[in-house]
Amino acid sequence: MRILLLIFSLSYLVSAQAQPRQLLVPGGIAIINLEPGNDSGYQFRNKPVLVTKIEGKPAALVGLPLSLKAGEHFIEKRSTGQVLKKFFEVKQKQYTTQHITITDKRKVNPYASDMERILAEKARKQKARNHYSIADVDVDFLRPVEGISTGSFGRRRVFNGQNRRPHSGMDIAADTGTPVIAPSAGRVIETGDFFFSGNLVYIDHGQGLISLFAHLSEIDVSVGEQVAKGQLIGKVGATGRVTGPHLHWSLGLNGNWIDPELFLPATD
Numbered sequence: 577m578r579i580l581l582l583i584f585s586l587s588y589l590v591s592a593q594a595q596p597r598q599l600l601v602p603g604g605i606a607i608i609n610l611e612p613g614n615d616s617g618y619q620f621r622n623k624p625v626l627v628t629k630i631e632g633k634p635a636a637l638v639g640l641p642l643s644l645k646a647g648e649h650f651i652e653k654r655s656t657g658q659v660l661k662k663f664f665e666v667k668q669k670q671y672t673t674q675h676i677t678i679t680d681k682r683k684v685n686p687y688a689s690d691m692e693r694i695l696a697e698k699a700r701k702q703k704a705r706n707h708y709s710i711a712d713v714d715v716d717f718l719r720p721v722e723g724i725s726t727g728s729f730g731r732r733r734v735f736n737g738q739n740r741r742p743h744s745g746m747d748i749a750a751d752t753g754t755p756v757i758a759p760s761a762g763r764v765i766e767t768g769d770f771f772f773s774g775n776l777v778y779i780d781h782g783q784g785l786i787s788l789f790a791h792l793s794e795i796d797v798s799v800g801e802q803v804a805k806g807q808l809i810g811k812v813g814a815t816g817r818v819t820g821p822h823l824h825w826s827l828g829l830n831g832n833w834i835d836p837e838l839f840l841p842a843t844d
């Protein structure tokens with residue numbers, strides 16, 4: 577009886593998991609089955625890809641940049657003089673345009689005196705996004721905050737009538753002070769009060785999977801700290817370039833920002 581119960585609860589846990597979903601468009605992810613025992617060493621555009629188990633079998637999760645052209649792409653592995661390639665097809669996706677009015681005009685057109693700070697922060701952000709560590713990755717993610725996500729990943733952005741880069745994450749509307757939790761285990765690799773992102777936290781989940789949480793009112797972790805899945809990392813706020821309190825969550829994979837929704841359980 578006890579064994580039966582155990583089997584039942586295990587299968588329940590497995591089916592309740594949020595396995596990442598494939599979406600073969602710019603800003604999506606490719607999931608490529610690999611041969612057991614021959615699943616390491618694959619790269620996409622010269623960056624190592626994340627290898628995990630999907631339904632018990634080894635698979636590569638490949639982050640596709642928003643700038644990727646539609647068509648055939650591949651991951652590759654070089655071993656003893658030969659190159660092994662696995663191909664996948666990426667379809668076009670037309671992201672909509674979003675017009676946003678920011679009352680603090682300095683956050684859209686910074687002063688010349690802000691540029692030194694902005695450039696230094698840009699370098700730190702780039703370093704954090706491209707951080708890589710070898711680790712087993714828990715790809716079964718939790719929603720970092722309760723609230724309504726606007727589904728605005730990838731939208732082209734026009735701030736106060738001026739073109740800016742596409743939206744690289746998910747916005748979740750919530751009140752200032754709402755707890756933000758780590759969606760999966762990892763290590764804090766960067767924190768600070770940044771010009772555009774406000775108070776931010778970067779978490780390295782391993783193998784090039786990186787979370788960025790922005791606009792926080794409060795940061796509750798420090799660089800170097802190991803965080804457990806579900807652990808409090810900060811509070812929702814309205815710091816940086818915002819129109820109101822919300823959590824901005826970006827998810828990077830092999831150096832590319834992808835739609836975080838693909839790592840969350842499907843909503844109905």
Ligand SMILES: [Zn+2]
Nearest residue numbers: 745746747824
């Ligand atoms: Zn955002």
